[in-house]
Amino acid sequence: MSENLFGQHISKQFNAELEDIRNRVLTMGGLVEQQVLDAVKALAEGDLLLAEKVIERDHEVNAMEVAIDEECTQVLARRQPAASDLRLVVAVIKTITDLERIGDQAEKVARMGAHLTKIPRPENQYIEIQHLGELVHRILHNALDVFARMESQAALEVTQEDARIDREYEATMRQLVTFMMEDPRTIKRSLDIMWAARALERIGDHAKNICEYVIYFVEGKDVRHTELVTRRD
Amino acid sequence: MSENLFGQHISKQFNAELEDIRNRVLTMGGLVEQQVLDAVKALAEGDLLLAEKVIERDHEVNAMEVAIDEECTQVLARRQPAASDLRLVVAVIKTITDLERIGDQAEKVARMGAHLTKIPRPENQYIEIQHLGELVHRILHNALDVFARMESQAALEVTQEDARIDREYEATMRQLVTFMMEDPRTIKRSLDIMWAARALERIGDHAKNICEYVIYFVEGKDVRHTELVTRRD
Numbered sequence: 233m234s235e236n237l238f239g240q241h242i243s244k245q246f247n248a249e250l251e252d253i254r255n256r257v258l259t260m261g262g263l264v265e266q267q268v269l270d271a272v273k274a275l276a277e278g279d280l281l282l283a284e285k286v287i288e289r290d291h292e293v294n295a296m297e298v299a300i301d302e303e304c305t306q307v308l309a310r311r312q313p314a315a316s317d318l319r320l321v322v323a324v325i326k327t328i329t330d331l332e333r334i335g336d337q338a339e340k341v342a343r344m345g346a347h348l349t350k351i352p353r354p355e356n357q358y359i360e361i362q363h364l365g366e367l368v369h370r371i372l373h374n375a376l377d378v379f380a381r382m383e384s385q386a387a388l389e390v391t392q393e394d395a396r397i398d399r400e401y402e403a404t405m406r407q408l409v410t411f412m413m414e415d416p417r418t419i420k421r422s423l424d425i426m427w428a429a430r431a432l433e434r435i436g437d438h439a440k441n442i443c444e445y446v447i448y449f450v451e452g453k454d455v456r457h458t459e460l461v462t463r464r465d
Numbered sequence: 466m467s468e469n470l471f472g473q474h475i476s477k478q479f480n481a482e483l484e485d486i487r488n489r490v491l492t493m494g495g496l497v498e499q500q501v502l503d504a505v506k507a508l509a510e511g512d513l514l515l516a517e518k519v520i521e522r523d524h525e526v527n528a529m530e531v532a533i534d535e536e537c538t539q540v541l542a543r544r545q546p547a548a549s550d551l552r553l554v555v556a557v558i559k560t561i562t563d564l565e566r567i568g569d570q571a572e573k574v575a576r577m578g579a580h581l582t583k584i585p586r587p588e589n590q591y592i593e594i595q596h597l598g599e600l601v602h603r604i605l606h607n608a609l610d611v612f613a614r615m616e617s618q619a620a621l622e623v624t625q626e627d628a629r630i631d632r633e634y635e636a637t638m639r640q641l642v643t644f645m646m647e648d649p650r651t652i653k654r655s656l657d658i659m660w661a662a663r664a665l666e667r668i669g670d671h672a673k674n675i676c677e678y679v680i681y682f683v684e685g686k687d688v689r690h691t692e693l694v695t696r697r698d
Contacts, residue, residue: 305551308551308555312545318538325558409652419646456527
């Protein structure tokens with residue numbers, strides 16, 4: 233990435249530290265993105281081994297959050313950053329919290345997937361989860377991309393994808409309720425699918441939060457809870 | 466509160482700023498606690514006006530988060546705090562994120578409550594939500610109390626209350642599934658109760674997170690994701 237994201241520091245070491253933090257966030261983001269993909273695939277394909285792998289790897293996500301958080305606190309203490317450097321560190325502290333929670337939601341989807349392997353598969357092969365999963369993967373991928381490039385206009389555009397996810401989610405829920413009422417024997421399975429859909433919808437919210445931190449970093453102002461970007465959590 | 470929570474600063478003004486931040490977090494906590502109480506009451510008693518009041522007041526919670534966040538960033542920039550002062554500011558930044566999300570969950574409970582006023586009330590008067598609501602209110606109240614006193618041992622004890630909430634939540638869910646299977650006409654209502662129960666369970670998780678930030682502040686180490694305290698989100 234270009235040098236001009238950060239201010240000119242007397243200390244090259246400080247530049248290297250900020251760059252290192254940024255790279256670690258992107259590495260964490262990559263792992264979380266893979267977790268989401270794998271969780272949806274495990275559920276859709278009834279792959280118990282893959283579901284178990286996702287559940288197992290959540291520890292790695294957690295460990296990354298703690299390590300980056302620690303590094304940020306040390307940078308705050310030692311370097312006493314100001315202006316955009318400070319906003320970067322604050323944005324990172326918030327971003328990793330959302331990434332960690334995306335990891336938790338992916339783990340939940342994987343748990344539902346593992347649970348669902350024990351019962352007969354529906355004819356539609358969980359198409360609603362696959363579809364929602366694709367939308368959610370895309371917003372997460374785009375959010376990580378704008379974080380990497382630190383572009384506020386692109387970040388704003390990505391936040392708008394969340395509205396579509398919310399609409400798809402609502403439609404999925406209505407359909408599942410209809411199934412349950414038509415055939416009460418599908419209630420338990422439908423509930424598992426609902427929880428998975430809910431977890432995916434929340435991943436969309438977290439991805440949107442990450443975009444808001446990018447805007448905060450670039451613009452130097454907090455856009456949360458404004459009309460520009462309204463968050464659903 | 467006692468002076469000795471903070472280090473001795475040359476600047477009395479700095480002490481006053483930290484004290485002000487702490488007081489504002491407690492004010493925000495008080496509002497959020499009231500929102501949770503009102504949301505559960507509105508749902509349990511079918512009080513549409515109260516539900517609408519909760520939904521309306523969520524803006525106040527959001528505004529408080531943004532204002533405290535801004536104040537913390539300014540303190541980091543101007544005062545360049547170190548050691549326990551720095552940990553306090555970081556703990557506050559994280560705590561207000563959880564408080565804001567508790568506010569969101571309270572709003573969700575209120576929305577379910579408003580929705581449920583349109584359909585006949587069950588014989589049990591939503592006893593499961595009332596019961597879960599009491600447990601969740603208690604853990605939140607206790608979490609805010611340990612935040613006010615900054616006591617790590619008490620914080621550790623409060624985190625343990627969350628396991629009981631999780632058990633009650635699981636029992637509630639199982640019971641609601643049974644109702645749905647026995648009488649599919651109750652499916653829609655049961656789903657609303659489930660979403661409300663889920664929101665309450667998540668408030669318990671956020672309260673636990675706040676306790677973990679208190680431990681981080683006092684002990685100077687991060688206890689998240691350790692065996693001591695395992696978080697469910």
